[in-house]
Amino acid sequence: MTTIKLHNTKSRSKEEFQPIDPQNVRMYVCGPTVYDRAHLGNARPVVVFDVLFRLLREVYGADHVTYARNFTDVDDKINARAAESGRTIAEITGETTQWFLDDMGALGALEPTHMPRATAYIPQMVTMIEGLIEKGHAYAAEGHVLFAVDSWKEGYGKLSGRSVDDMIAGARVEVAPYKKNPMDFVLWKPSTEDLPGWDSPWGRGRPGWHIECSAMSHDLLGESFDIHGGGNDLMFPHHENEIAQSCCANPQGDFAHYWLHNEMLQVEGKKMSKSLGNFFTVRDLLKQGIPGEVVRFVFLSTHYRKPMDWTEKKAAEAEKTLRKWYAQASQAKPGRKPEQSVLDVLADDINTHGVLAECHQYSHADDVVALRSSLELLGLMGDDVPDWARSPSVDLSAHEARLFAARQAAMESKDFSEVDRLKTAYMAAGLEVRMSKTAVELLPGAGFDAAKLEDL
Known part of the structure; x- marks a missing residue:
């Protein structure tokens, strides 16, 4: 069997992947907050972990891999968007959730096994919070419930590699009179009548951000599961807080065994921002006529743990390469098992760049069978050649x-x-x-x- 090696953020080293149960390999990835179109940076973790999902399915069997990616559909950004637009929260989250699925589908991403929405798991969140209070890891104060970081000092900060004192000094923490410690974070907060709210033992309110993923992953994947992924901007505080509340709520489990984080994205060598005029959504690119397969190719050209630079030059070269490869690969039948050498390359910490190098070699040798199966493994080709690649390119x-x-x-x-x-x-x-x-x-x-x- 193919040996998969993954860089585990928790150990800061590449480790051989050994699933808890090879018959049920489980992965959780933090999904979007649905209040607007997904920008290009939002799409990178989707593509990265879609490739890992495909690799796991190839190695362990499609029926033996469970992938959960959530939608955060209760959030202050959503509330603000509803207030400024005059639309209901349900309308906004329903529309933007479908936008996200459509745009990620255009990039060739498979839909995960489970796509839980936070609002459907409020009872599970309340139950988890009650358990944390009972165990002495959380406390209620002025309609809020907060996690007490001091109650788990031995584990807090291990993922990001920082001590609690360092995090207090370096983080912008919310100062509030009801907090016992500046680092304590919100599990539940009160809601006014004009905001979404649910009844709870602490009054009408809504959950904090971090508790959502802990409750949903526990319900869908159990007290211990294999892989937790997301962008490295989530490492602290979100993932650090997830670990703390999950391990304290379920001390008999150990939450996620492997933590994977993708690096951030730049545009033409600069951080993407609206002020620089280089901020755009996935839909913007698709409307410009850039095919989803081209966007995916550019993403996969850079290792997921390295910063990725989106440029027009890369997009143009990717389209040219894909047109050539599709013309060759269309001569082979779909559904062939990838070459073991290609699987081994990809299994070395999701080395997509290495697989693309293999594809270049197959193209040069006109090995259409190996080329097609490699493209299928990367999610760059399905049963048919994309329509855009069938149309002739301009002869320059x-x-x-x-x-x-x-x-x-x-x-x-x-x-x-x-x-x-x-x-x-x-x-x-x-x-x-x-x-x-x-x-x-x-x-x-x-x-x-x-x-x-x-x-x-």
Whole structure:
């Protein structure tokens, strides 16, 4: 059997994956808060853990893997969106949940086994909170219930590798008179009449963020399960708090055995932000005509534990590569088992970049069977070639030859005006211009408009 090795954040080392029960391998991944479209950064953990889900299914069998990814549908951001839009919370969360599923489906992500919504698990959260109070790990104060960090000092901070004192010094903690310790975090908070609320032993209120995942994972996967994943921005405080409340509520279990965290995403070398004008959603890219398979390819080109840089250049190159690969892979039948060598590469801490390197080799050797099975394993190809890849791409060879000839002539005459004119026109059409001593290459970018080439 394929040996899977995963980098465990908890041990800070790569470990051989040994499931609790090979007949029921269990994974939980923190999902979105549904109040708006998913941006590109939201999509990275979806794609990363979708590939791991596919690998686990390949190794242990599709019927022996359970994957849960939640929807947070009770949150102050959702409340604020409802207040500013005049729409109901149910309308907003229902719409944005479907948006998320549609957009992630366009990226080739399989739907998890379970997709629990927080609002459907309020009774389980209340029961867990009651148990924490009984065990001395939580306390009620002014309509709130808080987890007492001091009650579990021996375990708190081990995931992120920081002591409680360091976290107090470095974190922006909410100061409140009802807290016994600045690091204590909310399990339950009161709701006014204009906010969502549920009856509880502490009055009408709603859950804190962290308790949601603990209650849902316990209900769906048990007191101990195999893998917990998410972006590394969730490591503290969210995952640290999950561990604390789960281990204290269920001391007979040990919660998640392996913790995996993906790195963050950049755009053209900079942090994605609205202020820089480089913030966009998955839907924005799809509307620009960038296929979901291209987005997925770019994601998989970088190891999940490294920062990923989204660029138009990478997207253009990915589309060009995929068109070539699909043309080859379409000659093979779907559903073939991947090469063991490919499985071994992917099993080495989800090495998607390594598998893409294997695909390049298969393409070069015209091994269409191995190429197709590898693309299927990565979720880059299904039973059929995508429609966009069937349509012919624009042949730019004549334009490349024209610019190359103009450059050659300019080298003799020292008059580069025609070269500059052509380059300006090609860039205005959305082409990236690459020139060397021996060749010219024109690569379509995200905003490429072939109609602008007609007058050249």
